[in-house]
Amino acid sequence: MSPAEVAWFAQRCDLVVRNVERLIRGKTDVVRLAVLCLASEGHLLIDDVPGVGKTSLAKALAKSIAGSMRRIQCTPDLLPTDVTGINIWNADTRKFEFQPGPVFANVVLADEVNRASPKTQSALLEVMEERQVTLDGTAYPLERPFLVIATQNPVEHGGTFDLPEAQIDRFMMRLAVGYPNHEAEVDMLASRSAGQSVEDLAPVVSAADVQRMTATVRRVHISRELLSYVVTIADATRRRGELRLGASPRGGLALVAAAQAHAAAEGRAFVIPDDVKTLAPHVLGHRLLLRPEAELNGVTAEKLLGSILVGIPVPGERPAFR
Incomplete structure (x- = not known):
């Protein structure tokens, strides 16, 4: 892969990050990780308390792409066909016709995904993994690029359903937005009081650009070690x-x-150990399920993963002599 291709990728990432940061202030690392998730054909789970900008981040990222976007407001009475689509009888043609659901878009925002019933949540399993919808034996491919951004509130449990492990495993990353620092929150209040909203954001990359970014990611070299x-x-x-x-x-x-x-x-055509160590907590953390006794002892998945990373020798490093 040429240096020019890598430079083009890094430039497009920066364009999207800066565009999203016009609305989401003081969260460069979070925004950057979300863009990396998009570029590597993953899906994103944003898990945080109310009012920190989960939905705004998802909408701002979607608005930065010149592609289609659909929003699913998850509720307990949402049906699987409300997500994937349904076959409807056409009296004129005397045939069933497929009416696509909101998953047929480049970016799908599943807001408060844990409010949907387990049956409806399971409708997203095939969609997220195979990027298609199968109905009555017929497979309907989804648009490319395709990204599911789901949000959930970890502190409110009334009327919610835990995401099954099979679905959690299909999210490439789980991110928490967190509270902004003082200056960033002042800037946010100033921009909102001036009437700026996510609707004011303009796309900075096209859907074709995102597909090219994805192809670039696949060509980045990673050694067998x-x-x-x-x-x-x-x-x-x-x-x-x-x-x-x-x-x-x-x-x-x-x-x-x-x-x-x-x-x-980062402008490199090859992966180094620091890339793996930086991304591991965001990619693997939500896939680790603790035993109840470990939770009672104050163990967290993040701390446990940190200790695992410390204990595994990094390729290319010499072991320390004692």
């Missing part, structure tokens, strides 16, 4: 007694793709 490093990290999570479920092979694939995107955004 680093692939072995990723597998060692994933395998270590499966062996920890504090966990009842470790990282899946899908998690390892997601970590490799995210590391490739991170390398390209």
Whole structure:
């Protein structure tokens, strides 16, 4: 891959990040990770308390792409066909015709996804993994690029349903927006009081650009030693007694793709260990399920993953002598 292609990728990433930051202030790292998730064909779960800009971040990212966007406001009475689409009888043609649901878009925002019933949540499994909808034996491919951004509130449990592990595993990253610092919050209040909203954002990249970015990510070189490093990290999570479920092979694939995107955004055509270590908490953290006794002892998935990363030798580093 040529240096010009890598430079083009990094420039497009910066364009999207700066555009989103016109609305989401003081959260450069979070915005950048969201853009990397888009570029590496992942899906994004934004999990945080109310009022910190989860939905605004998702909408701002979608608005930055010159593609189609649909929003699904998840509620307990939402049906699977409200998400995927349905066959409707046409009296004129005397045939059933497929009416596409809101998942047929480049960016799909599933707002408050944990308010949808488990049956409706499961409708997203095939959509997120295979990028198609199968109805009555017929498969309907989705548009490319395709990104699901789901939001949920971790502190409000009334009328909510926990996401099944199979669906959580299909999200490449889980991010928390967090509260802005003082200056960033002042800037946010000033922009909102001046009438600026997400609707004022203009696209800065096209859908074709995003597809080209995705193709660039796939061509970023990652050595076999680093692939072995990723597998060692994933395998270590499966062996920890504090966990009842470790990282899946899908998690390892997601970590490799995210590391490739991170390398390209940094202007490199190859992955280094720091790319893997930087992305591991965001890609693997939500896939680790603690045993109840570990939770009672104050163990968290983040701390456990941190200790695992510290304990695994990084490829290319000499072991320390004692």
